[in-house]
Amino acid sequence: MKKILLLPGTKWQIHLAKKIKEKGYKLYVIDPAQDAPCKKCADIFLQADIFDDRKIDQFIQSNPIDAVISDECDIATVVIARIGQKFHLPSIGLEMAGFYTNKRRMRDFCKEIKLKYPKYKMCRTKKEAYDFYREWNCTMIMKPIDCNASKGVHTIHSEREIDTYFLETLSYSRTENGVLLEQYIHGTEFTIDGIKTPSKHYTLAISEKKHFKHNDNIADELLFSHYNAKYDYEQLKAINDTYILKSQLPFGFTHAEYKYENGEFFLIEIAARGGGNRISSVITQYMSEYDTYNYLIDSAMGKFVDYDFSIQKQFWERAAVLKFFHTPYGGGRVKKIYGLDYLDAESDIQEYSLNFQAGDTIEDCVSDSARIGYYIACCENMEHLKAVMNNVREKFRIELE
Numbered sequence: 451m452k453k454i455l456l457l458p459g460t461k462w463q464i465h466l467a468k469k470i471k472e473k474g475y476k477l478y479v480i481d482p483a484q485d486a487p488c489k490k491c492a493d494i495f496l497q498a499d500i501f502d503d504r505k506i507d508q509f510i511q512s513n514p515i516d517a518v519i520s521d522e523c524d525i526a527t528v529v530i531a532r533i534g535q536k537f538h539l540p541s542i543g544l545e546m547a548g549f550y551t552n553k554r555r556m557r558d559f560c561k562e563i564k565l566k567y568p569k570y571k572m573c574r575t576k577k578e579a580y581d582f583y584r585e586w587n588c589t590m591i592m593k594p595i596d597c598n599a600s601k602g603v604h605t606i607h608s609e610r611e612i613d614t615y616f617l618e619t620l621s622y623s624r625t626e627n628g629v630l631l632e633q634y635i636h637g638t639e640f641t642i643d644g645i646k647t648p649s650k651h652y653t654l655a656i657s658e659k660k661h662f663k664h665n666d667n668i669a670d671e672l673l674f675s676h677y678n679a680k681y682d683y684e685q686l687k688a689i690n691d692t693y694i695l696k697s698q699l700p701f702g703f704t705h706a707e708y709k710y711e712n713g714e715f716f717l718i719e720i721a722a723r724g725g726g727n728r729i730s731s732v733i734t735q736y737m738s739e740y741d742t743y744n745y746l747i748d749s750a751m752g753k754f755v756d757y758d759f760s761i762q763k764q765f766w767e768r769a770a771v772l773k774f775f776h777t778p779y780g781g782g783r784v785k786k787i788y789g790l791d792y793l794d795a796e797s798d799i800q801e802y803s804l805n806f807q808a809g810d811t812i813e814d815c816v817s818d819s820a821r822i823g824y825y826i827a828c829c830e831n832m833e834h835l836k837a838v839m840n841n842v843r844e845k846f847r848i849e850l851e
Contacts, residue, residue, distance in 0.1 A: 451476050452516040455502050457529065459488030462522040465731035469743040470519075477514060488557040500529050510537055515710065521703065522726045524598035527551050528625075540721055540752045542700055543773040548749045549697060550722035552595045553630050560640045563696050565689060566716045570632035578684075579612045579631050589668070591633040594622035598726075600818045603667045605634060620843065635801060637711035638681070638720070640671060643725045644689050645742055645759050650696045652759035653687045653739040655729070655770070657707045662776070664814045668821070672729070674737055674770040675832060676761060686715050693720060701749045703730055703742070724820075728826055732800050733770045736828040737761075769832040771839060773803070775846070781813030782850035789846035793825060798838050800826045812848075 452475050453682065458465055459481030467488040470477050479492035482499045489495045494513060510533070517540065518524035518533045527547045534541025542550075549555050560567035569586060572595070573579040581592060581604065590606040592615060602622035604615040612631075619629045639659040645652050645710045657672035677683055690706055699722055705721035724730020724742075736743055740759055756851070786808055793802045802825035806812050815821045825842065829835040 452751065453478060453493075453514070454747070455457060455480065455510070455515045455518045455533070457481065457518075457520055457526060458662065459483075459486035459492070460496070460523070461487040462728070463488050463520070464491070465728075465753065466519070466743055466746075467744065470747060473744070473747060475516075477749075477762060478509075478515060480509070482558040500526060501730075503593050506533065511771060515539070515656065517745065517747075517752075519750040521724045521746065522698050522728075522730055523641065524551060524721055524723060524726075525624075527721065527723055534668075540701075540750055542702060546697070546699060549626065550699070550733050552625060553593065553719055554595055554626070554628075556720060557632070559693070559697065560717055565693060566714045568633040568635055568716055570630060572626070572628045573631050574628040576612060576616050577614060579629065580609050582631050582803045583609060583612060585669075586633065589636075591598075591630075591632050591634050592616070592619050593630050593632075594619055594624075594628055595626045595628060596624050596766075598620040598818075600667050601701060602629075603817075605667060606631070635709040635711050635716050635718070637709045637716075638709065640681070640686060641725060642686060642692070642704075642706050642708065643729055644690070645740075645745065646694060646699050646704060647756050647759070648699050648701065648754050649756050651699075653690065654734040654740070654742070654759065654761070655681050656686065657772070662774075662815065664780075665816070668815055668818055670774045672772040673774075674733055676737070676766050676768065681710060682767070689715050689717075690720075693717065698724060701747060701754060705729070713733070714848075725785070726766075726774055728801065728825060729772065732826055733772065733828065736770055736800070737765070737768050739765050767831045768829070769835040770826065770828040772824060772826050773839065773842070774821045775825075775848070776850050777812050777822055778850060782809070783811045784848060785851045786849040787847075789842070792841065796838060796841070798827050798829050798834070800828050802826070818829050831842065 455478045457480040476493045478494045480496045513645040530676045531544045531547035542778040571582040602619040641657045657674045662670045703724040703727040707718040708715045804823035
């Protein structure tokens with residue numbers, strides 16, 4: 451029986467783990483948590499940090515594998531590529547993995563192929579950051595070179611804020627000793643998720659994003675549709691396709707973020723993996739009606755097929771939302787949660803999750819991973835989806851003591 455290694459074994463990988471087992475493969479899982487959610491699906495489980503190369507390599511040498519895979523996890527991209535390269539397994543390769551995780555390299559490539567990008571500078575010292583800020587004298591974003599979940603990302607309005615956040619942001623940069631300081635693009639933000647076959651890139655879903663008022667770097671709503679009366683999604687698809695095809699990404703999922711300002715789409719970042727929080731495991735599969743995990747697993751096994759992932763006409767009206775719950779009044783101790791019966795009963799809500807319960811103390815989130823919970827709703831048209839969202843707003847409520 452063929453064997454596939456999945457890492458990490460978080461809750462975001464459960465759907466992929468189940469699909470691997472459904473296809474008849476043996477599943478090996480590596481995760482630092484002893485009670486990792488995917489452990490219950492695994493034939494063999496190793497408790498280890500996914501960056502512990504020595505321990506992982508020893509495990510693979512003792513337990514040979516035929517493929518290595520991950521999804522919805524940015525930090526695993528380079529790990530998967532390293533394992534694939536070392537053990538001669540299908541992967542996008544270390545060079546390509548770095549290209550899709552290092553934000554400076556993304557900016558450099560946009561410049562090379564003449565796509566729109568924010569003014570930016572890789573800053574290794576506070577002085578370099580001060581000098582760049584003084585040069586442009588505008589609102590900026592300071593972010594790690596390669597990190598996930600909006601950790602270490604700050605909007606910069608002054609040199610004092612650079613001084614306050616520089617070392618924190620720097621601490622999240624893994625592969626380069628520096629931070630990225632770049633022009634803040636003030637427009638609407640979008641995500642675009644797709645899939646790369648040997649010859650083409652297909653867009654599966656696009657979302658228009660909204661953000662929390664207390665922190666405009668953290669998304670609070672992703673509203674998915676195949677078209678938008680206010681924005682040219684065909685133009686966005688073409689720009690995204692250009693980046694991916696010219697980068698020569700060999701296969702796999704893609705997840706990118708763009709902002710729209712003064713009639714132009716600016717690339718914010720792009721990843722060679724599916725969107726997190728169940729975007730690739732639930733939303734893109736609903737929006738496209740394709741079993742994309744089947745394709746991802748086949749590709750990891752070296753079965754590269756030029757499948758047609760074009761969106762069929764009968765699914766063109768579909769809509770979905772990934773909506774994050776808000777902390778009332780900035781936070782406090784939770785007395786009661788209302789509306790869970792509705793979330794359980796509503797057939798159009800694919801899933802929801804709360805990271806707290808009555809008696810816990812909650813506060814405004816400081817990063818993507820610190821949000822208190824979410825729900826995903828998928829409907830055959832936008833009108834129906836908006837009705838479901840209105841019902842959630844009316845029925846779901848958190849009462850604080």
